[in-house]
Amino acid sequence: GAGVSQSPSNKVTEKGKDVELRCDPISGHTALYWYRQSLGQGLEFLIYFQGNSAPDKSGLPSDRFSAERTGGSVSTLTIQRTQQEDSAVYLCASSLGTSGRSTDTQYFGPGTRLTVL
Amino acid sequence: AQSVSQHNHHVILSEAASLELGCNYSYGGTVNLFWYVQYPGQHLQLLLKYFSGDPLVKGIKGFEAEFIKSKFSFNLRKPSVQWSDTAEYFCAVNAAGGYQKVTFGIGTKLQVIP
Numbered sequence: 001g002a003g004v005s006q007s008p009s010n011k012v013t014e015k016g017k018d019v020e021l022r023c024d025p026i027s028g029h030t031a032l033y034w035y036r037q038s039l040g041q042g043l044e045f046l047i048y049f050q051g052n053s054a055p056d057k058s059g060l061p062s063d064r065f066s067a068e069r070t071g072g073s074v075s076t077l078t079i080q081r082t083q084q085e086d087s088a089v090y091l092c093a094s095s096l097g098t099s100g101r102s103t104d105t106q107y108f109g110p111g112t113r114l115t116v117l
Numbered sequence: 118a119q120s121v122s123q124h125n126h127h128v129i130l131s132e133a134a135s136l137e138l139g140c141n142y143s144y145g146g147t148v149n150l151f152w153y154v155q156y157p158g159q160h161l162q163l164l165l166k167y168f169s170g171d172p173l174v175k176g177i178k179g180f181e182a183e184f185i186k187s188k189f190s191f192n193l194r195k196p197s198v199q200w201s202d203t204a205e206y207f208c209a210v211n212a213a214g215g216y217q218k219v220t221f222g223i224g225t226k227l228q229v230i231p
Contacts, residue, residue, distance in 0.1 A: 003160065035221075042121075042207065043221035056218060091161070102217040103149050103168040108161035 002026065004109035006092050012115045013082055021077045021112045023092030031097030032075050033106060034067060038088040046090075049075060050097055082116045089113050119144035119210050121222035129228045130198055138193040138225050140182075140208035147213040150191040152182055153221075156204045164206070167191065168213065178202070203229045 005024045013019050025032050034046040045059040049069045060066070064082075069075040079086055089111040095104035124139040142148065152164040165176025172184040182193045191208060207224045211217040 031216075033219075040223070042223040043209075045218055045220070048216065048218065050216065055216065058218070093161075102211050102213055103166065105163045105166065106219065108153075110160055 004092055004094050004107055006090075006109040006112050008112060009110060010113045010115075012117065014117050015084060016081055018078065018080045019082055019114065021079075021090050021114070023075045023077070023094075023109060025073065025075070025092070025094030026107055027073075029094035029096055029107070030072060031095045031104065032069060033093045033095075034075070034077050035091040035093065036088045037091060037111070043091065046077070079114075082114075084116050087114055087116045119148070119212065119220050121208050121210050121220055123206075123208050123222035123225050125225050126223065127226045127228070129230065131230050132200055133197050134229075136193070136195040136198045136202070136227070138206055138208075138227070140191045140193065140222060141189050142191065142208075142210040142220075143189060144210065144212060148210050149213050149217075150182070150184055151209040151219070152176065152180070152191075152193050153207045153209060154204050155207070156201075161207070164193070198227075198229050200229050200231045203227060 007022045032049040035043040047067050048056040051072045064080045067077045091111045092109045093106040095106045120143045122141045149168040151166045154164045155161045165174050167174045167184045175181045205224045205226045208222040211219045
């Protein structure tokens, strides 16, 4: 079946502009995660969705970052007033999310490479 | 909060050499441990995971990892690497029970020379 998809694959924007990144999880996966991978850094957790609610937003670095999920499926990560330090690869992952199990395997998308000039 | 340390950031091996990638975590409670791999041009994918039972876990493509609780370690091993194992490897940990945020290490880039 189809895996996790993300769009766009690459995004170049100017400092101060807003950007929206999209994630389509695997059908039937109730859990969805956003991560950020900067050059030389590991994966930095941003936010976790279970269904349409986000019980863990602890990784969002500032109030310029927000995310939503609708219909228990597609998620959008929005970065307002982008800064150069926002440049990174943004990864989305989904998992079955059954009973919020901590052992679930996460299935990753290809990522969106964001460059802020 | 837990953290993960991967000791080697870049490893170069010849084909048929043995591989061991170090991973240590810090967390006082019960944990789940994961190794993910990203082959060139591909998505991150699960290699293996441990959450209970036999501390020696076998994964895909001949990889295995051993959980040593006393050392807070979960090292990844393969007796004989192939050129196709060239990839970036990430160790990850979360606390057991219900939803728990997964913390990833910085990753180790493995280059296998034919």
